[in-house]
Amino acid sequence: MPRFLTDFIQACMDGLLTGALYALIGMGLALIFGVMRIVNFAHGAFLMVGMYVSWVLFDKFQVNPYIGFLISGLFLFVFGYLVYRALIQPIRDRSDFMQILMTTGIALILVDSVQLKFGADYHQTIIDLTNRPPFSFGAFTLNRAALLSFVIAGVFIVGLQQFVVRSRTGQALRAIAQNREVAPLMGINVTMIQGFSFALGIAMAGLAGGLLLPALYLFPSVGEDYTLKAFVIVVLGGMGSIEGAAIGGLVLGMTESITSAYLGQQWALAVDFILFLLVLSLKPSGIFGRQRA
Amino acid sequence: MSTTTPNPANTGTAVGSAATPLLQVDGVTAFYRDLQALFGITLKVMPGEIVALIGANGAGKTTLLRVISGVKQAAAGSVKFEGADVSRVPAHRMVARGVSHVPEGRQVFPFLTVRENLSLGAYTSRARASMKQSMEEQLALFPRLGERMNQLAGTLSGGEQQMVAIARGLMAKPKLLLLDEPSLGLAPKIVDEVFDKIQSVRQTGITMMIVEQNVVSGLSIADRGYVIQTGTVLLEDTSSNLLKNEMVRAAYLGL
Ligand SMILES: Nc1ncnc2c1ncn2[C@@H]1O[C@H](COP(=O)(O)OP(=O)(O)OP(=O)(O)O)[C@@H](O)[C@H]1O
Ligand SMILES: [Mg+2]
Secondary structure, eight states: OOHHHHHHHHHHHHHHHHHHHHHHHHHHHHHHHHHHOOOOTTHHHHHHHHHHHHHHHHHHHOOOHHHHHHHHHHHHHHHHHHHIIIIIGGGTTSOHHHHHHHHHHHHHHHHHHHHHHHOSOOBOOOOHHHHSOOEEETTEEEOHHHHHHHHHHHHHHHHHHHHHHHSHHHHHHHHHHHOTTTGGGGTOOHHHHHHHHHHHHHHHHHHHHHHHGGGSOBOTTTTHHHHHHHHHHHHHHOTTOHHHHHHHHHHHHHHHHHHHHHHOGGGHHHHHHHHHHHHHHHOTTOSSOOSOO | OOOOOOOGGGTTOOTTOOOOOSEEEEEEEEEETTEEEEEEEEEEEOTTOEEEEEOOTTSSHHHHHHHHTTSSOOSEEEEEETTEEOTTOOHHHHHHHTEEEEOSSOOOOTTSBHHHHHHHHTOSHHHHTTHHHHHHHHHHHOHHHHTTTTSBGGGSOHHHHHHHHHHHHHHTOOSEEEEEOTTTTOOHHHHHHHHHHHHHHHHTTOEEEEEESSHHHHHHTOSEEEEEETTEEEEEEEHHHHHHOHHHHHHHSOO
Protein backbone atom coordinates (compact mmCIF):
# COMPACT_ATOMS: atom_id res chain seq x y z
CA MET A 1 0.00 0.00 0.00
CA PRO A 2 1.43 3.41 -0.87
CA ARG A 3 2.56 5.51 2.04
CA PHE A 4 0.14 8.39 1.44
CA LEU A 5 -2.77 5.96 1.58
CA THR A 6 -1.73 4.29 4.84
CA ASP A 7 -1.17 7.73 6.37
CA PHE A 8 -4.63 8.79 5.34
CA ILE A 9 -6.30 5.64 6.64
CA GLN A 10 -4.36 5.94 9.89
CA ALA A 11 -5.56 9.54 10.30
CA CYS A 12 -9.15 8.48 9.61
CA MET A 13 -8.99 5.71 12.22
CA ASP A 14 -7.47 8.02 14.83
CA GLY A 15 -10.23 10.48 13.99
CA LEU A 16 -12.95 7.89 14.48
CA LEU A 17 -11.58 7.02 17.92
CA THR A 18 -11.77 10.63 19.12
CA GLY A 19 -14.94 11.13 17.11
CA ALA A 20 -16.88 8.64 19.21
CA LEU A 21 -16.33 10.80 22.28
CA TYR A 22 -17.30 13.87 20.28
CA ALA A 23 -20.45 12.04 19.25
CA LEU A 24 -21.35 11.41 22.89
CA ILE A 25 -20.77 15.07 23.75
CA GLY A 26 -22.74 16.30 20.75
CA MET A 27 -25.66 13.95 21.36
CA GLY A 28 -26.03 15.35 24.87
CA LEU A 29 -26.17 18.89 23.56
CA ALA A 30 -28.56 17.89 20.75
CA LEU A 31 -30.86 16.17 23.22
CA ILE A 32 -31.04 19.27 25.38
CA PHE A 33 -31.54 21.54 22.41
CA GLY A 34 -34.18 19.32 20.83
CA VAL A 35 -36.32 18.94 23.92
CA MET A 36 -35.84 22.39 25.46
CA ARG A 37 -34.80 24.70 22.60
CA ILE A 38 -32.04 25.85 24.91
CA VAL A 39 -28.48 26.10 23.64
CA ASN A 40 -26.38 24.96 26.55
CA PHE A 41 -23.29 27.13 26.63
CA ALA A 42 -22.18 25.30 29.77
CA HIS A 43 -21.85 21.92 28.05
CA GLY A 44 -18.05 21.95 28.06
CA ALA A 45 -18.00 23.14 31.66
CA PHE A 46 -20.15 20.17 32.70
CA LEU A 47 -17.75 17.92 30.82
CA MET A 48 -14.91 19.48 32.78
CA VAL A 49 -16.75 18.74 36.05
CA GLY A 50 -17.05 15.14 34.87
CA MET A 51 -13.29 15.05 34.35
CA TYR A 52 -12.64 16.39 37.85
CA VAL A 53 -15.00 13.85 39.42
CA SER A 54 -13.13 11.07 37.70
CA TRP A 55 -9.78 12.60 38.56
CA VAL A 56 -10.63 12.94 42.28
CA LEU A 57 -11.71 9.30 42.31
CA PHE A 58 -8.46 8.35 40.66
CA ASP A 59 -6.23 10.61 42.73
CA LYS A 60 -7.76 9.97 46.15
CA PHE A 61 -9.19 6.48 45.83
CA GLN A 62 -7.16 4.94 42.98
CA VAL A 63 -10.31 4.30 40.96
CA ASN A 64 -9.44 3.50 37.36
CA PRO A 65 -10.89 6.24 35.07
CA TYR A 66 -12.48 3.54 32.92
CA ILE A 67 -14.65 2.74 35.90
CA GLY A 68 -14.70 6.23 37.38
CA PHE A 69 -16.35 7.66 34.25
CA LEU A 70 -19.55 5.84 35.21
CA ILE A 71 -19.60 7.67 38.53
CA SER A 72 -18.90 10.93 36.66
CA GLY A 73 -21.95 10.23 34.51
CA LEU A 74 -24.13 9.41 37.48
CA PHE A 75 -22.92 12.42 39.43
CA LEU A 76 -23.60 14.73 36.52
CA PHE A 77 -27.05 13.27 35.97
CA VAL A 78 -28.02 14.26 39.50
CA PHE A 79 -26.12 17.54 39.36
CA GLY A 80 -27.64 18.36 35.97
CA TYR A 81 -31.13 17.71 37.29
CA LEU A 82 -30.55 20.02 40.28
CA VAL A 83 -29.18 22.76 38.00
CA TYR A 84 -32.25 22.35 35.80
CA ARG A 85 -34.66 22.73 38.70
CA ALA A 86 -32.81 25.63 40.28
CA LEU A 87 -31.67 27.66 37.26
CA ILE A 88 -32.98 26.41 33.92
CA GLN A 89 -36.64 25.71 34.61
CA PRO A 90 -37.32 29.25 35.85
CA ILE A 91 -36.07 30.74 32.56
CA ARG A 92 -37.46 28.04 30.29
CA ASP A 93 -39.94 30.33 28.57
CA ARG A 94 -37.82 33.47 28.59
CA SER A 95 -35.98 34.96 25.64
CA ASP A 96 -33.05 33.29 23.90
CA PHE A 97 -30.86 36.08 25.21
CA MET A 98 -31.81 35.27 28.81
CA GLN A 99 -31.04 31.60 28.21
CA ILE A 100 -27.64 32.38 26.72
CA LEU A 101 -26.84 34.56 29.71
CA MET A 102 -27.93 31.87 32.12
CA THR A 103 -26.00 28.97 30.61
CA THR A 104 -22.92 31.14 30.06
CA GLY A 105 -23.17 32.21 33.69
CA ILE A 106 -23.40 28.61 34.82
CA ALA A 107 -20.24 27.83 32.82
CA LEU A 108 -18.34 30.69 34.48
CA ILE A 109 -19.46 29.64 37.95
CA LEU A 110 -18.49 26.02 37.36
CA VAL A 111 -15.03 26.89 36.05
CA ASP A 112 -14.35 29.37 38.87
CA SER A 113 -15.64 27.05 41.59
CA VAL A 114 -13.43 24.22 40.37
CA GLN A 115 -10.49 26.60 40.24
CA LEU A 116 -11.17 27.74 43.82
CA LYS A 117 -11.37 24.19 45.08
CA PHE A 118 -8.62 22.51 43.07
CA GLY A 119 -6.44 25.39 41.88
CA ALA A 120 -5.41 26.19 38.34
CA ASP A 121 -2.66 23.56 38.18
CA TYR A 122 -2.45 21.07 35.37
CA HIS A 123 -2.94 17.43 36.32
CA GLN A 124 -2.02 14.39 34.36
CA THR A 125 -3.70 11.06 34.86
CA ILE A 126 -1.24 8.32 34.14
CA ILE A 127 -2.61 4.84 34.03
CA ASP A 128 -1.08 1.59 32.97
CA LEU A 129 -3.07 1.43 29.75
CA THR A 130 -1.80 4.75 28.39
CA ASN A 131 1.79 3.61 28.88
CA ARG A 132 1.40 0.34 27.04
CA PRO A 133 2.66 0.33 23.44
CA PRO A 134 -0.10 0.95 20.93
CA PHE A 135 -2.07 -1.87 19.45
CA SER A 136 -0.72 -2.49 15.96
CA PHE A 137 -1.88 -4.41 12.93
CA GLY A 138 -0.21 -4.26 9.53
CA ALA A 139 0.95 -0.75 8.87
CA PHE A 140 -1.47 0.73 11.39
CA THR A 141 -1.34 1.46 15.10
CA LEU A 142 -4.09 2.37 17.52
CA ASN A 143 -3.73 3.90 20.95
CA ARG A 144 -5.11 1.38 23.45
CA ALA A 145 -6.75 3.92 25.75
CA ALA A 146 -8.41 5.63 22.79
CA LEU A 147 -9.58 2.27 21.48
CA LEU A 148 -11.13 1.36 24.83
CA SER A 149 -12.92 4.68 25.16
CA PHE A 150 -14.13 4.31 21.57
CA VAL A 151 -15.75 0.98 22.40
CA ILE A 152 -17.30 2.29 25.60
CA ALA A 153 -18.57 5.46 23.89
CA GLY A 154 -20.01 3.30 21.11
CA VAL A 155 -22.08 1.36 23.62
CA PHE A 156 -23.50 4.55 25.10
CA ILE A 157 -24.16 6.11 21.69
CA VAL A 158 -26.18 3.11 20.54
CA GLY A 159 -27.84 2.83 23.94
CA LEU A 160 -28.97 6.46 23.94
CA GLN A 161 -30.22 6.26 20.37
CA GLN A 162 -32.21 3.10 21.09
CA PHE A 163 -33.59 4.60 24.28
CA VAL A 164 -34.85 7.65 22.43
CA VAL A 165 -36.42 5.63 19.62
CA ARG A 166 -37.86 2.73 21.58
CA SER A 167 -38.70 3.65 25.16
CA ARG A 168 -41.89 5.34 26.29
CA THR A 169 -39.89 8.21 27.78
CA GLY A 170 -37.98 8.47 24.50
CA GLN A 171 -41.24 8.82 22.63
CA ALA A 172 -42.39 11.51 25.01
CA LEU A 173 -39.10 13.30 24.55
CA ARG A 174 -39.44 13.24 20.76
CA ALA A 175 -43.03 14.38 21.00
CA ILE A 176 -41.96 17.42 23.04
CA ALA A 177 -39.18 18.19 20.56
CA GLN A 178 -41.64 18.15 17.67
CA ASN A 179 -44.64 19.86 19.19
CA ARG A 180 -44.29 21.19 22.67
CA GLU A 181 -47.83 22.67 22.73
CA VAL A 182 -49.53 19.38 21.97
CA ALA A 183 -47.33 17.05 24.05
CA PRO A 184 -49.19 17.79 27.33
CA LEU A 185 -52.47 16.89 25.60
CA MET A 186 -51.11 13.35 25.29
CA GLY A 187 -50.71 13.21 29.06
CA ILE A 188 -46.98 13.94 28.93
CA ASN A 189 -45.59 15.82 31.92
CA VAL A 190 -43.43 18.22 29.92
CA THR A 191 -41.62 19.75 32.89
CA MET A 192 -40.59 16.35 34.19
CA ILE A 193 -39.43 15.02 30.81
CA GLN A 194 -37.49 18.22 30.12
CA GLY A 195 -35.72 17.93 33.47
CA PHE A 196 -34.89 14.32 32.72
CA SER A 197 -33.59 15.18 29.22
CA PHE A 198 -31.43 17.99 30.55
CA ALA A 199 -29.98 15.67 33.19
CA LEU A 200 -29.41 12.92 30.62
CA GLY A 201 -27.69 15.32 28.20
CA ILE A 202 -25.41 16.55 31.00
CA ALA A 203 -24.72 12.96 32.07
CA MET A 204 -23.47 12.26 28.53
CA ALA A 205 -21.02 15.14 28.89
CA GLY A 206 -19.98 13.70 32.26
CA LEU A 207 -19.35 10.24 30.82
CA ALA A 208 -17.34 11.74 27.98
CA GLY A 209 -15.35 13.83 30.48
CA GLY A 210 -14.46 10.72 32.47
CA LEU A 211 -13.40 8.90 29.32
CA LEU A 212 -11.28 11.84 28.14
CA LEU A 213 -9.41 12.14 31.43
CA PRO A 214 -6.53 9.75 30.63
CA ALA A 215 -5.99 11.46 27.26
CA LEU A 216 -5.81 15.10 28.38
CA TYR A 217 -4.14 17.43 30.81
CA LEU A 218 -6.72 18.52 33.34
CA PHE A 219 -7.25 22.18 34.28
CA PRO A 220 -10.38 24.22 35.10
CA SER A 221 -11.02 25.67 31.65
CA VAL A 222 -10.28 22.46 29.76
CA GLY A 223 -13.94 22.25 28.74
CA GLU A 224 -14.10 25.48 26.76
CA ASP A 225 -12.99 24.00 23.46
CA TYR A 226 -15.55 21.26 23.93
CA THR A 227 -18.46 23.69 24.09
CA LEU A 228 -17.41 24.95 20.67
CA LYS A 229 -16.86 21.46 19.34
CA ALA A 230 -20.27 20.38 20.61
CA PHE A 231 -21.88 23.28 18.71
CA VAL A 232 -20.08 22.34 15.53
CA ILE A 233 -21.23 18.74 15.93
CA VAL A 234 -24.85 19.68 16.55
CA VAL A 235 -24.89 22.10 13.64
CA LEU A 236 -23.29 19.49 11.37
CA GLY A 237 -25.91 16.96 12.39
CA GLY A 238 -28.90 19.26 12.01
CA MET A 239 -30.02 21.13 15.13
CA GLY A 240 -31.62 18.81 17.64
CA SER A 241 -31.14 15.52 15.79
CA ILE A 242 -29.31 13.12 18.08
CA GLU A 243 -28.56 10.63 15.30
CA GLY A 244 -27.21 13.52 13.24
CA ALA A 245 -25.06 14.58 16.19
CA ALA A 246 -23.58 11.09 16.44
CA ILE A 247 -22.50 11.24 12.80
CA GLY A 248 -21.44 14.87 13.20
CA GLY A 249 -19.14 13.82 16.06
CA LEU A 250 -17.43 11.16 13.97
CA VAL A 251 -17.04 13.57 11.05
CA LEU A 252 -15.53 16.24 13.28
CA GLY A 253 -13.12 13.75 14.81
CA MET A 254 -11.92 12.67 11.38
CA THR A 255 -11.69 16.20 10.04
CA GLU A 256 -9.54 17.24 12.99
CA SER A 257 -7.35 14.19 12.72
CA ILE A 258 -6.79 14.60 8.98
CA THR A 259 -6.07 18.30 9.47
CA SER A 260 -3.52 17.54 12.20
CA ALA A 261 -1.86 14.89 10.08
CA TYR A 262 -1.41 17.11 7.05
CA LEU A 263 -1.37 20.70 8.32
CA GLY A 264 -0.33 20.26 11.93
CA GLN A 265 -2.17 20.10 15.24
CA GLN A 266 -2.47 23.88 15.61
CA TRP A 267 -4.89 23.97 12.68
CA ALA A 268 -7.40 21.54 14.15
CA LEU A 269 -9.44 24.10 16.10
CA ALA A 270 -9.35 26.55 13.21
CA VAL A 271 -10.81 23.86 11.00
CA ASP A 272 -13.60 23.35 13.56
CA PHE A 273 -14.51 26.99 13.08
CA ILE A 274 -14.31 26.88 9.32
CA LEU A 275 -16.52 23.80 9.18
CA PHE A 276 -18.99 25.49 11.50
CA LEU A 277 -19.22 28.64 9.38
CA LEU A 278 -19.43 26.68 6.15
CA VAL A 279 -22.33 24.56 7.36
CA LEU A 280 -24.16 27.53 8.84
CA SER A 281 -23.86 29.56 5.68
CA LEU A 282 -24.39 26.82 3.09
CA LYS A 283 -26.79 24.39 4.71
CA PRO A 284 -28.14 25.64 8.04
CA SER A 285 -30.34 22.55 8.44
CA GLY A 286 -27.17 20.52 8.87
CA ILE A 287 -25.46 18.09 6.54
CA PHE A 288 -27.19 14.99 7.80
CA GLY A 289 -30.22 16.46 9.30
CA ARG A 290 -33.71 17.18 8.62
CA GLN A 291 -35.11 18.57 11.84
CA ARG A 292 -35.82 15.49 13.85
CA ALA A 293 -35.19 14.64 17.46
CA MET B 1 -80.98 18.57 9.26
CA SER B 2 -83.02 20.51 11.78
CA THR B 3 -83.87 17.32 13.66
CA THR B 4 -81.28 15.96 16.03
CA THR B 5 -81.67 12.63 17.64
CA PRO B 6 -80.68 12.93 21.27
CA ASN B 7 -78.04 10.45 22.38
CA PRO B 8 -79.48 7.53 24.33
CA ALA B 9 -77.40 8.40 27.36
CA ASN B 10 -78.79 11.88 27.24
CA THR B 11 -82.44 11.06 27.64
CA GLY B 12 -83.90 12.30 30.88
CA THR B 13 -81.53 15.20 31.40
CA ALA B 14 -84.31 17.72 31.31
CA VAL B 15 -84.29 20.65 33.70
CA GLY B 16 -84.47 19.49 37.28
CA SER B 17 -82.85 16.12 36.58
CA ALA B 18 -80.65 14.82 39.35
CA ALA B 19 -77.86 13.62 37.01
CA THR B 20 -74.52 15.37 37.58
CA PRO B 21 -73.05 17.04 34.50
CA LEU B 22 -69.88 15.48 33.17
CA LEU B 23 -68.50 18.97 32.73
CA GLN B 24 -69.60 22.10 34.54
CA VAL B 25 -68.00 25.47 33.75
CA ASP B 26 -68.91 28.31 36.09
CA GLY B 27 -68.15 31.98 35.56
CA VAL B 28 -64.78 31.33 33.91
CA THR B 29 -62.66 34.32 32.93
CA ALA B 30 -59.29 34.14 31.19
CA PHE B 31 -56.61 36.56 30.05
CA TYR B 32 -53.67 36.67 27.67
CA ARG B 33 -51.52 39.15 29.57
CA ASP B 34 -53.74 42.26 29.72
CA LEU B 35 -56.15 41.09 27.07
CA GLN B 36 -59.29 39.50 28.47
CA ALA B 37 -60.53 36.63 26.28
CA LEU B 38 -63.28 35.12 28.47
CA PHE B 39 -65.74 37.20 30.48
CA GLY B 40 -67.49 34.74 32.76
CA ILE B 41 -68.51 31.68 30.78
CA THR B 42 -71.01 29.28 32.31
CA LEU B 43 -72.01 26.07 30.58
CA LYS B 44 -72.37 22.37 31.14
CA VAL B 45 -72.14 19.09 29.28
CA MET B 46 -74.21 16.09 30.36
CA PRO B 47 -72.86 12.55 29.98
CA GLY B 48 -73.39 11.26 26.45
CA GLU B 49 -74.19 14.68 25.03
CA ILE B 50 -72.70 16.30 21.95
CA VAL B 51 -72.40 20.03 22.51
CA ALA B 52 -71.40 22.50 19.82
CA LEU B 53 -69.69 25.84 20.48
CA ILE B 54 -70.20 28.34 17.73
CA GLY B 55 -69.02 31.89 17.37
CA ALA B 56 -67.01 34.25 15.21
CA ASN B 57 -63.21 34.41 15.00
CA GLY B 58 -61.69 35.55 18.23
CA ALA B 59 -64.84 34.87 20.27
CA GLY B 60 -62.87 32.79 22.77
CA LYS B 61 -63.87 29.25 21.78
CA THR B 62 -60.32 27.91 21.65
CA THR B 63 -59.47 29.69 24.87
CA LEU B 64 -62.42 28.01 26.57
CA LEU B 65 -61.29 24.56 25.42
CA ARG B 66 -57.80 25.34 26.65
CA VAL B 67 -59.13 26.24 30.07
CA ILE B 68 -61.21 23.05 30.22
CA SER B 69 -58.28 20.81 29.24
CA GLY B 70 -55.93 22.52 31.68
CA VAL B 71 -53.57 24.02 29.09
CA LYS B 72 -54.56 27.45 30.38
CA GLN B 73 -55.66 28.46 33.85
CA ALA B 74 -58.84 30.39 34.42
CA ALA B 75 -58.33 33.72 36.19
CA ALA B 76 -61.64 33.30 38.01
CA GLY B 77 -64.51 30.83 38.09
CA SER B 78 -64.33 27.07 38.19
CA VAL B 79 -64.25 23.99 36.01
CA LYS B 80 -65.74 20.79 37.41
CA PHE B 81 -65.26 17.42 35.77
CA GLU B 82 -67.28 14.47 37.09
CA GLY B 83 -68.19 16.64 40.03
CA ALA B 84 -64.57 17.32 41.06
CA ASP B 85 -63.02 20.78 40.86
CA VAL B 86 -60.28 20.57 38.23
CA SER B 87 -59.62 24.30 37.83
CA ARG B 88 -55.98 23.89 38.92
CA VAL B 89 -55.25 20.50 37.35
CA PRO B 90 -52.53 20.72 34.65
CA ALA B 91 -53.22 19.44 31.14
CA HIS B 92 -51.25 16.20 31.40
CA ARG B 93 -53.30 15.14 34.43
CA MET B 94 -56.58 16.04 32.76
CA VAL B 95 -55.79 13.47 30.07
CA ALA B 96 -55.43 10.83 32.76
CA ARG B 97 -58.79 11.91 34.20
CA GLY B 98 -60.46 11.37 30.84
CA VAL B 99 -60.45 14.69 28.98
CA SER B 100 -58.89 14.50 25.52
CA HIS B 101 -58.33 17.76 23.65
CA VAL B 102 -57.81 17.65 19.87
CA PRO B 103 -56.42 21.14 19.20
CA GLU B 104 -57.18 23.28 16.19
CA GLY B 105 -54.92 23.15 13.15
CA ARG B 106 -54.17 19.44 12.69
CA GLN B 107 -51.35 19.30 15.17
CA VAL B 108 -49.70 15.97 14.51
CA PHE B 109 -46.12 15.09 15.43
CA PRO B 110 -44.73 15.55 11.92
CA PHE B 111 -41.58 13.44 12.15
CA LEU B 112 -43.21 10.53 13.91
CA THR B 113 -45.04 7.82 12.01
CA VAL B 114 -48.81 7.51 12.13
CA ARG B 115 -48.37 4.50 14.39
CA GLU B 116 -46.14 6.46 16.77
CA ASN B 117 -48.62 9.35 16.78
CA LEU B 118 -51.44 7.00 17.71
CA SER B 119 -49.46 5.25 20.40
CA LEU B 120 -48.60 8.61 21.96
CA GLY B 121 -52.35 9.16 22.20
CA ALA B 122 -52.39 6.23 24.60
CA TYR B 123 -49.50 7.61 26.69
CA THR B 124 -51.27 7.56 30.06
CA SER B 125 -51.09 4.27 31.95
CA ARG B 126 -54.89 4.06 31.93
CA ALA B 127 -55.01 4.16 28.13
CA ARG B 128 -51.84 2.14 27.54
CA ALA B 129 -53.31 -0.96 29.15
CA SER B 130 -55.78 -1.29 26.26
CA MET B 131 -53.59 0.22 23.54
CA LYS B 132 -53.81 -2.70 21.14
CA GLN B 133 -57.57 -2.82 21.26
CA SER B 134 -57.91 0.98 20.89
CA MET B 135 -55.55 0.90 17.93
CA GLU B 136 -57.77 -1.68 16.22
CA GLU B 137 -60.87 0.40 16.98
CA GLN B 138 -59.27 3.49 15.45
CA LEU B 139 -58.19 1.61 12.35
CA ALA B 140 -61.71 0.27 11.94
CA LEU B 141 -63.00 3.83 12.16
CA PHE B 142 -60.27 5.31 9.93
CA PRO B 143 -59.30 2.50 7.52
CA ARG B 144 -57.24 4.92 5.43
CA LEU B 145 -54.79 5.32 8.32
CA GLY B 146 -54.17 1.59 8.33
CA GLU B 147 -52.42 1.87 4.97
CA ARG B 148 -50.29 4.73 6.26
CA MET B 149 -49.16 3.41 9.62
CA ASN B 150 -45.44 3.64 8.86
CA GLN B 151 -45.59 6.94 7.02
CA LEU B 152 -44.40 10.14 8.73
CA ALA B 153 -47.48 12.05 9.85
CA GLY B 154 -46.12 15.30 8.44
CA THR B 155 -46.26 13.87 4.93
CA LEU B 156 -50.01 13.09 5.05
CA SER B 157 -52.68 15.21 3.39
CA GLY B 158 -54.54 17.76 5.48
CA GLY B 159 -57.61 15.57 5.85
CA GLU B 160 -55.53 12.55 6.81
CA GLN B 161 -53.64 14.59 9.39
CA GLN B 162 -56.93 15.69 10.91
CA MET B 163 -57.97 12.05 11.12
CA VAL B 164 -54.69 11.17 12.83
CA ALA B 165 -55.33 13.97 15.31
CA ILE B 166 -58.85 12.74 16.07
CA ALA B 167 -57.81 9.08 16.24
CA ARG B 168 -54.91 10.02 18.51
CA GLY B 169 -57.33 11.88 20.77
CA LEU B 170 -59.56 8.81 20.94
CA MET B 171 -56.60 6.57 21.80
CA ALA B 172 -56.62 8.22 25.24
CA LYS B 173 -59.99 6.51 25.94
CA PRO B 174 -61.58 9.83 26.85
CA LYS B 175 -64.82 10.34 28.70
CA LEU B 176 -64.96 13.80 27.15
CA LEU B 177 -63.53 14.59 23.73
CA LEU B 178 -62.88 18.26 22.92
CA LEU B 179 -62.65 18.89 19.18
CA ASP B 180 -61.43 22.31 18.06
CA GLU B 181 -62.51 23.12 14.49
CA PRO B 182 -61.97 19.69 12.97
CA SER B 183 -63.03 20.99 9.55
CA LEU B 184 -60.80 24.07 9.46
CA GLY B 185 -58.93 24.50 6.19
CA LEU B 186 -60.20 21.28 4.62
CA ALA B 187 -61.81 20.95 1.19
CA PRO B 188 -65.63 20.59 1.33
CA LYS B 189 -65.52 16.92 0.35
CA ILE B 190 -63.01 16.16 3.10
CA VAL B 191 -65.09 18.16 5.58
CA ASP B 192 -68.02 15.82 4.89
CA GLU B 193 -65.76 12.85 5.46
CA VAL B 194 -64.49 14.22 8.75
CA PHE B 195 -68.05 14.86 9.92
CA ASP B 196 -69.02 11.32 8.91
CA LYS B 197 -66.25 10.07 11.17
CA ILE B 198 -67.39 12.28 14.01
CA GLN B 199 -70.88 10.83 13.53
CA SER B 200 -69.39 7.35 13.90
CA VAL B 201 -67.53 8.40 17.06
CA ARG B 202 -70.83 9.69 18.36
CA GLN B 203 -72.34 6.22 17.95
CA THR B 204 -69.83 4.90 20.48
CA GLY B 205 -71.42 7.08 23.12
CA ILE B 206 -68.40 9.33 23.83
CA THR B 207 -69.36 12.74 25.17
CA MET B 208 -68.10 15.50 22.90
CA MET B 209 -67.71 19.23 22.78
CA ILE B 210 -67.12 20.51 19.26
CA VAL B 211 -66.01 23.97 18.22
CA GLU B 212 -67.13 24.75 14.68
CA GLN B 213 -67.22 27.71 12.35
CA ASN B 214 -69.14 25.49 10.00
CA VAL B 215 -72.33 26.23 11.92
CA VAL B 216 -74.74 23.98 10.06
CA SER B 217 -72.51 20.92 10.15
CA GLY B 218 -71.51 21.58 13.73
CA LEU B 219 -75.07 21.96 14.97
CA SER B 220 -76.48 19.13 12.91
CA ILE B 221 -74.37 16.55 14.72
CA ALA B 222 -74.86 18.16 18.15
CA ASP B 223 -77.65 17.84 20.70
CA ARG B 224 -77.23 21.34 22.03
CA GLY B 225 -75.21 24.38 21.20
CA TYR B 226 -73.80 27.52 22.76
CA VAL B 227 -73.24 30.69 20.79
CA ILE B 228 -70.14 32.44 22.11
CA GLN B 229 -69.53 36.11 21.43
CA THR B 230 -66.56 38.12 22.75
CA GLY B 231 -65.96 35.77 25.63
CA THR B 232 -69.54 35.39 26.83
CA VAL B 233 -72.38 32.97 26.18
CA LEU B 234 -74.84 34.80 23.97
CA LEU B 235 -77.34 32.01 23.39
CA GLU B 236 -77.85 28.46 24.54
CA ASP B 237 -80.42 26.05 23.13
CA THR B 238 -80.99 22.71 21.44
CA SER B 239 -79.36 22.45 18.06
CA SER B 240 -82.65 22.35 16.19
CA ASN B 241 -83.84 25.54 17.90
CA LEU B 242 -80.52 27.28 17.23
CA LEU B 243 -80.72 26.38 13.57
CA LYS B 244 -84.17 27.99 13.48
CA ASN B 245 -83.10 31.02 15.51
CA GLU B 246 -83.39 34.28 13.56
CA MET B 247 -80.24 35.77 15.01
CA VAL B 248 -78.13 32.67 14.39
CA ARG B 249 -79.42 32.47 10.84
CA ALA B 250 -78.62 36.10 10.21
CA ALA B 251 -75.23 36.19 11.90
CA TYR B 252 -73.78 32.79 11.03
CA LEU B 253 -75.71 31.43 8.10
CA GLY B 254 -76.14 34.66 6.17
CA LEU B 255 -79.87 34.01 5.80
N1 LIG C 1 -51.69 33.13 22.57
C1 LIG C 1 -52.42 34.27 22.59
N2 LIG C 1 -51.85 35.44 22.98
C2 LIG C 1 -52.56 36.57 23.02
N3 LIG C 1 -53.86 36.66 22.69
C3 LIG C 1 -54.49 35.55 22.30
C4 LIG C 1 -53.79 34.29 22.23
N4 LIG C 1 -54.67 33.36 21.81
C5 LIG C 1 -55.84 33.99 21.62
N5 LIG C 1 -55.74 35.31 21.92
C6 LIG C 1 -56.82 36.30 21.85
O1 LIG C 1 -57.89 35.85 22.66
C7 LIG C 1 -59.13 36.06 22.02
C8 LIG C 1 -59.87 34.74 21.89
O2 LIG C 1 -59.14 33.90 21.03
P1 LIG C 1 -59.53 32.40 20.72
O3 LIG C 1 -58.41 31.79 19.99
O4 LIG C 1 -59.99 31.75 21.95
O5 LIG C 1 -60.78 32.61 19.72
P2 LIG C 1 -61.56 31.56 18.85
O6 LIG C 1 -62.99 31.75 19.18
O7 LIG C 1 -61.01 30.22 19.03
O8 LIG C 1 -61.26 32.10 17.39
P3 LIG C 1 -61.07 31.27 16.03
O9 LIG C 1 -62.45 30.94 15.56
O10 LIG C 1 -60.41 32.26 15.12
O11 LIG C 1 -60.23 30.10 16.31
C9 LIG C 1 -58.81 36.71 20.68
O12 LIG C 1 -59.00 38.09 20.84
C10 LIG C 1 -57.38 36.39 20.45
O13 LIG C 1 -56.75 37.40 19.72
MG1 LIG D 1 -60.07 28.89 17.77
